[in-house]
Amino acid sequence: MYELQQHMQPRMKRGMRRKKERSKSFDFEEEKLQIMNFNNMSLESLPTFSTDLAIICKLDLSNNNLQNIPESLTARLLNLLVLDLHSNQMRFLPNSIGCLSKLKVLNVSANFIESLPKTIENCRSLEELNCNFNKLSELPDTIGFELINLKKLLVNSNKLMFLPSSTSNLVSLKILDARLNCLRSLPEDLENLINLEALNVSQNFRYLETLPFSVGLLLSLVELDVSYNNIKTLPNSIGCFKKLQKLRVEGNPLISPPLEVVEQGLHVVKEYLCEKINSSHESKHKNMSWVRKLVKCEKFNGYMRSKKQPQHEDDDFNLHQYHTASRLSTQSLVLGVFSPKRFFSHHRSSSFG
Known part of the structure; x- marks a missing residue:
C-alpha cells in the first residue's frame, strides 16, 4: 500500500498542477474580455477599433446618431454578450447579427427599425430582446422555434398587428410586453408559455377585441394587463388562475364580467368567471375542449x-x-x-x- 501511494503521488501532483494551469488560463481569458462604452458621444459613424473585436464582451453604442452597423464589424464580435444600440437613428440591423452566438442581451429600442433580420434566430443564447419604440410591423415567423432561452421579449410601442404563432414556443419566456401596438389577436397556444409571469397587451385600443381561452392556462402568470382595448368579454378561464396577483382591465367596454364585479377586485372577478365555467351552457359546449x-x-x-x-x-x-x-x-x-x-x-x- 505504501509503495502504491508513493507511485500515485507524482501523478496526482501533475494532475493538480494541470488543473491549476487550466484555471489560470481561464481567468486570463476572462480578464482579456473588455467593455467598450461609446454612450452619448454624438457619433454618426463607428470609430476605428484598435483592439481585437473578439475580446469585447459588452458594446454600448447607445444615445448616438448611428444609422447602421457594418456587417463586417458585427461578424467579428465573437464573444459579445451585451449589445446596446438604443436611441440611435437605425432603420435596420445587419444580417451578420446572427453570428453573435453568445449574445444574451440585445437592446435596439428607440430607433426606426421596421423589421428584424431573420438571422436573429441564430442568436440562440439570447435572453433579453428589447425592441421598444420602433416601427416594427411584424416579427420573424419562426422566432419562437429558435430563441428558446429568451426570458424577456419587449416590443411595446410598435406597429405589430400580430405576434407570430411560434411565440407560443418560447418556453423560457417570463415577460412579454406588447402594449401600444395594433394587435388584432394573440396566439392560441399560450398555455405552452409555462414560465410566463407578466403579460402586457394593454393599449392596443380598438384593435384587440378578444383574448384566447388559453390565457387561463398560463400556470405561472402573476400580472396580466389588458387595459384600454376593445374587449367586451374576458375568457372564463381567467377564473382558473392560481398565482395571478394583478389584473388590469380598465378602459374596455366590458360586459362579462360587468363593471360592478370588476370594481370589487380580482378575487370577485375570479369567482364570477369560475361560476360561469360551472354553470354556463355556452362554456360547457363551445369551450368543452378547453375545459377538458x-x-x-x-x-x-x-x-x-x-x-x-x-x-x-x-x-x-x-x-x-x-x-x-x-x-x-x-x-x-x-x-x-x-x-x-x-x-x-x-x-x-x-x-x-
Whole structure:
C-alpha cells in the first residue's frame, strides 16, 4: 500500500498542477474580455477599433446618431454578450447579427427599425430582446422555434398587428410586453408559455377585441394587463388562475364580467368567471375542449369522476371535482415540442433535438 501511494503521488501532483494551469488560463481569458462604452458621444459613424473585436464582451453604442452597423464589424464580435444600440437613428440591423452566438442581451429600442433580420434566430443564447419604440410591423415567423432561452421579449410601442404563432414556443419566456401596438389577436397556444409571469397587451385600443381561452392556462402568470382595448368579454378561464396577483382591465367596454364585479377586485372577478365555467351552457359546449384540458392538466381542486359513474347533462363539469395543478408544465412543453405547427413549418428547429 505504501509503495502504491508513493507511485500515485507524482501523478496526482501533475494532475493538480494541470488543473491549476487550466484555471489560470481561464481567468486570463476572462480578464482579456473588455467593455467598450461609446454612450452619448454624438457619433454618426463607428470609430476605428484598435483592439481585437473578439475580446469585447459588452458594446454600448447607445444615445448616438448611428444609422447602421457594418456587417463586417458585427461578424467579428465573437464573444459579445451585451449589445446596446438604443436611441440611435437605425432603420435596420445587419444580417451578420446572427453570428453573435453568445449574445444574451440585445437592446435596439428607440430607433426606426421596421423589421428584424431573420438571422436573429441564430442568436440562440439570447435572453433579453428589447425592441421598444420602433416601427416594427411584424416579427420573424419562426422566432419562437429558435430563441428558446429568451426570458424577456419587449416590443411595446410598435406597429405589430400580430405576434407570430411560434411565440407560443418560447418556453423560457417570463415577460412579454406588447402594449401600444395594433394587435388584432394573440396566439392560441399560450398555455405552452409555462414560465410566463407578466403579460402586457394593454393599449392596443380598438384593435384587440378578444383574448384566447388559453390565457387561463398560463400556470405561472402573476400580472396580466389588458387595459384600454376593445374587449367586451374576458375568457372564463381567467377564473382558473392560481398565482395571478394583478389584473388590469380598465378602459374596455366590458360586459362579462360587468363593471360592478370588476370594481370589487380580482378575487370577485375570479369567482364570477369560475361560476360561469360551472354553470354556463355556452362554456360547457363551445369551450368543452378547453375545459377538458383544464381537467387533464389538473388545474382545479377536487377529484375527477370515474368513467363508470353516471353523468348528467347539468353536471358534466363541476368545479369541485377537479384536481390541483401538478403536471401542466411537462404537458405544455410536450405540446410545444410536438406541435403540428412546428413540424409543418418551413424551417424546423433542431434546438429541441
